Amino acid sequence: MIILKKVNDIKSYLSALTKTVSSIGFVPTMGALHSGHISLITKAKTENDLVVCSIFVNPTQFNDAKDFEKYPVTIEQDIYLLEKAGCSILFLPTVDEMYPNGIENLAHFDLGFIETILDGKYRPGHFQGVCQVVYRLLEIISPHKLYLGQKDFQQCMVLNKMAATTYPTLQIIICPTQREPDGLAMSSRNLRLVPEDRLLAVNIFLTLQFIKNNIKPGDLNNLKQNAIASLTAKGFKVDYVEICNADSLQLLNDWNGKTGIVILVAAFLNGVRLIDNLLIKEKE
Ligand code: PAF
Numbered sequence: 001m002i003i004l005k006k007v008n009d010i011k012s013y014l015s016a017l018t019k020t021v022s023s024i025g026f027v028p029t030m031g032a033l034h035s036g037h038i039s040l041i042t043k044a045k046t047e048n049d050l051v052v053c054s055i056f057v058n059p060t061q062f063n064d065a066k067d068f069e070k071y072p073v074t075i076e077q078d079i080y081l082l083e084k085a086g087c088s089i090l091f092l093p094t095v096d097e098m099y100p101n102g103i104e105n106l107a108h109f110d111l112g113f114i115e116t117i118l119d120g121k122y123r124p125g126h127f128q129g130v131c132q133v134v135y136r137l138l139e140i141i142s143p144h145k146l147y148l149g150q151k152d153f154q155q156c157m158v159l160n161k162m163a164a165t166t167y168p169t170l171q172i173i174i175c176p177t178q179r180e181p182d183g184l185a186m187s188s189r190n191l192r193l194v195p196e197d198r199l200l201a202v203n204i205f206l207t208l209q210f211i212k213n214n215i216k217p218g219d220l221n222n223l224k225q226n227a228i229a230s231l232t233a234k235g236f237k238v239d240y241v242e243i244c245n246a247d248s249l250q251l252l253n254d255w256n257g258k259t260g261i262v263i264l265v266a267a268f269l270n271g272v273r274l275i276d277n278l279l280i281k282e283k284e
Pocket of ligand 1: 028029030056058061130133134152155
């Protein structure tokens with residue numbers, strides 16, 4: 001695996017390959033890699049001539065400075081895992097390299113409704129930051145395919161929307177959430193959980209499953225309120241438990257029993273914010 005840190009270096013390296021490489025798969029990350037990230041690399045490897053992974057903890061997507069400061073960094077281990085997975089190129093830029101004109105006047109993306117709900121509501125500016133960094137990375141790497149994890153369901157929708165106007169040839173491939181043996185969704189932030197909270201964290205997945213098993217057509221408010229109350233009683237500070245239309249992400253208070261829906265949860269355990277979701281396909 002080649003590690004490149006400069007925008008000009010990766011651009012010239014990739015442009016020299018255009019005659020031999022017809023498909024570049026790209027996996028953007030913020031490092032602290034786990035099997036979820038590696039599953040994206042593995043998938044990208046089977047579908048492309050070349051796989052590029054980026055590791056960049058993007059300051060513009062953190063609405064909470066403490067969360068940014070505490071974001072786990074495990075670069076040696078990340079390099080080892082990427083090598084082992086067969087990644088071709090690791091792009092490892094600095095903030096100055098990514099944003100040479102500073103972070104104050106970056107582009108604003110018109111994301112509409114999708115930015116006003118769920119993480120868009122609870123993390124103001126977060127999705128603008130995600131779009132800014134991914135837009136910049138796409139401009140540098142010019143991939144054919146972008147690999148994202150379903151764990152960040154709303155982020156996938158946001159990036160779909162951003163790419164539809166700015167990079168319409170890009171194919172976005174959304175890969176299943178990878179889970180720990182107890183069901184907890186893999187996340188870099190899990191590294192920040194103290195052992196007691198790591199044991200408690202599985203309750204997010206159990207809540208999603210509880211809703212999935214108990215959902216019925218009709219009013220959804222009781223189910224959502226019970227889920228929030230149960231997580232709160234276990235020590236979570238809940239941002240939201242929502243049930244949404246899986247295509248539009250419109251929040252639903254009532255379900256017709258037919259529309260594909262997604263259940264989404266975001267909750268803190270001692271300052272560590274965890275998210276997860278479960279898709280429910282059409283019910284017969
Ligand atoms: O999902 C993430 O890790 C980040 O939001 C991403 C897509 C790498 C952009 O910084």
